[in-house]
Amino acid sequence: MLSEKLSKYHLILASKSPRRQFLLKELGLNFEIRTKDIDESFPKGLKGKQIALYLCKKKAAAFKNELNPNDLLITADTIVWIGNKVLNKPADYNEACKMLKMLSGKMHTVYTGVCITSPPSPLPRERGVRQDGVRSFVVSTKVFFKKLTSAEIDFYVGNYKPYDKAGAYGAQECLPAGVNPCSKSEVRFLKKLKKLSMINKSMNTKAGIGYVGVEKIIGSYFNVMGLPVKELYEQLMKL
Secondary structure (H helix, E strand, C coil), X not given: CHHHHCCCCEEEECCCCHHHHHHHHHCCCCCEECCXXXXXXXXXXXXXXXXXXXXXXXXXXXXXXXXXXXXXEEEEEXXXXXXCEEECCCCCHHHHHHHHHHXXXXXXXXXXXXXXXXXXXXXXXXXXXXXXXXXEEEEEEEEEECCCCXXXXXXXXXXXXXXXXXXXXXXHHCCCCCCCCCCHHHHHHHHHXXXXXXXXXXXXXXXXXXXXXXXXXXXXXXXHHCXXXXXXXXXXXXX
């Protein structure tokens, strides 16, 4: 069990996102929430997954001198990538509507970069983990939107206020009723952990669901929510 594997660590989630906090709790883990306001700018020339990876590492670096020997820090950053352009969180109503119009009727890719950081160790570390105790990875998911009307966009932004979400939408709010958005590998993973209830718990059943429609998801649903739990679980089990 992961909770037993991590029993020697003090787990820290550096995220204000209620979705990430929910998903980590659903894995049965105890953790502290510790956040900082980080400048989310990135060097020109970075694209897609490079941006998500850069930003999750940048968030981790902000805690570099604050970790105790038994601390284990998780940072993450999610971006929406469409037409060689990155969509982060919208600043206001107008920007949110503009983003949804851009996504309307098209496929885009969601990238989430995750960084797992522990204090540096003088001991040789596993292959793929830097000597400074940083393990990082990126997960990508393809998301297909239906064609949206201006009224649907206005309804969604006005009612759901998606200003804390990359691309101005949350997949958990945009799926038709009764749809299982998880990939086959995610379903197998959840069955193994006896956590299939995470799927229904993650979906928002507030009136109006489906007004902004995700037609299809190829890849990790939880990645679109902001934290690819299957891949994170697998990496944590390697510690």
